[in-house]
Amino acid sequence: MNDVIIIGAGPAGLSAALTLGRMHRETVLLDAGSGRNAPAAAVHNLLLGEGLAPAELRRRAREQLAPYPSVRVVDAEVSEVAPGARFAVTLATGERVTARRLLLATGVRDELPPVEGLAERWGRSVFHCPYCHGFEVTGRRVVVLGGGPARARLAVQLRRSFADDVVLCAGGPPGLDDATAAVVAAHGIAVREEPVLRLDDDAVVLAAGDDDGDSIAADAVFVPTTVRQRAPFAADLGCALLPDGAVEVDEFGRTSVPGVYAAGDLAHRATLPMPVSAVVAAMAAGTVAAAMLDQDLLAADTGLPDLLAAAR
Structure with a gap:
């Protein structure tokens, strides 16, 4: 037995x-x-x-x-x-x-966010954990997807520990209280509210109506799962x-x-x-x-x- x-x-x-x-x-x-x-x-x-x-x-x-x-x-x-x-x-x-x-x-x-180009890059340039993959993006261009206090906190953590260039793509109103928004701004983190259209190899493409909007340079993207x-x-x-x-x-x-x-x-x-x-x-x-x-x-x-x- x-x-x-x-x-x-x-x-x-x-x-x-x-x-x-x-x-x-x-x-x-x-x-x-x-x-x-x-x-x-x-x-x-x-x-x-x-x-x-x-x-x-x-x-x-x-x-x-x-x-x-x-x-x-x-x-x-x-x-x-x-x-x-x-x-x-x-x-x-x-x-x-x-x-x-x-x-x-x-x-x-x-389960990954339904963003075109994201699944193919999962584990290579798309991550979720700063303790597992943060060190490898040191000095790189980083984008954090998603709004709310938890995503803002991750953006600040990545900015403090690894990268000078961090953008928070909230996909809408970021949903931050005044104190959190002030911390994000104090760390030089840009906040974008346009919907995320797709991921390219080195960029996050935002939507402008039915068309492509700005492309934000990104070597690594951190996503909520x-x-x-x-x-x-x-x-x-x-x-x-x-x-x-x-x-x-x-x-x-x-x-x-x-x-x-x-x-x-x-x-x-x-x-x-x-x-x-x-x-x-x-x-x-x-x-x-x-x-x-x-x-x-x-x-x-x-x-x-x-x-x-x-x-x-």
């Missing part, structure tokens, strides 16, 4: 598999393929992994699982997850695997979700459903305003969840006290 099934082989799932393998826990790691950061040229802000291509990072991680015979990696999509005395996972291949515990590490996907769960399994199992659509977990990675854990950018604690979308954070969450899974199973197998019971 398997101890744990991990659905998702991104940074969180891989890290969890390593921890469980080192504890000789019978673990099945299910990998459906490339994840959220696949379009990016490189992973950043990751100590010892700085600049690696996402696919290379995954390859190295899987290679490092090889010495742990209790970990089985299966390249297959999951079609169904069923609860019960044992969790049953049906693969698209028809294979059915069961385990005593389940770790969801399926991640999320980004709508984040969606990549897989339906948390909802299928009845896990509590937060208002932003993320799976609610406690500090140990436990969901509201006994025996089901979650790690990575699909989940966060209710005390945080959002998931931390960083490879290193996903790895850390996977390690913590795996260690707590091991403790959970240890208590179940031996009759020792449940160390986590008081945290419920």
Whole structure:
């Protein structure tokens, strides 16, 4: 009998598999393929992994699982997850695997703004996270798309840390209070209200009625994305979700459903305003969840006290 099934082989799932393998826990790691950061040229802000291509990072991680015979990696999509005395996972291949515990590490996907030319440049010159891609635009011409305080805050952050030339293309009235508008102006950030028509290789083209308006030179464009769960399994199992659509977990990675854990950018604690979308954070969450899974199973197998019971 398997101890744990991990659905998702991104940074969180891989890290969890390593921890469980080192504890000789019978673990099945299910990998459906490339994840959220696949379009990016490189992973950043990751100590010892700085600049690696996402696919290379995954390859190295899987290679490092090889010495742990209790970990089985299966390249297959999951079609169904069923609860019960044992969790049953049906693969698209028809294979059915069961385990005593389940770790969801399926991640999320980004829905991009419907702007012509944007999707083709996603991960190359179009980004969303200053911590992942800000340093690479140092000294370049930067455009921030979208209005409201959060987009203005990002524009100021990019101007302070990386670029002298930052334009906020709000696509309409920027929706800023007087104090925020004053900070934006004090940092020399131009605000444009015309709709964004399309992205070219080195410019953001604004609309003037039905025609092209001004072209704003841009080496990098930062856009807001709508984040969606990549897989339906948390909802299928009845896990509590937060208002932003993320799976609610406690500090140990436990969901509201006994025996089901979650790690990575699909989940966060209710005390945080959002998931931390960083490879290193996903790895850390996977390690913590795996260690707590091991403790959970240890208590179940031996009759020792449940160390986590008081945290419920």
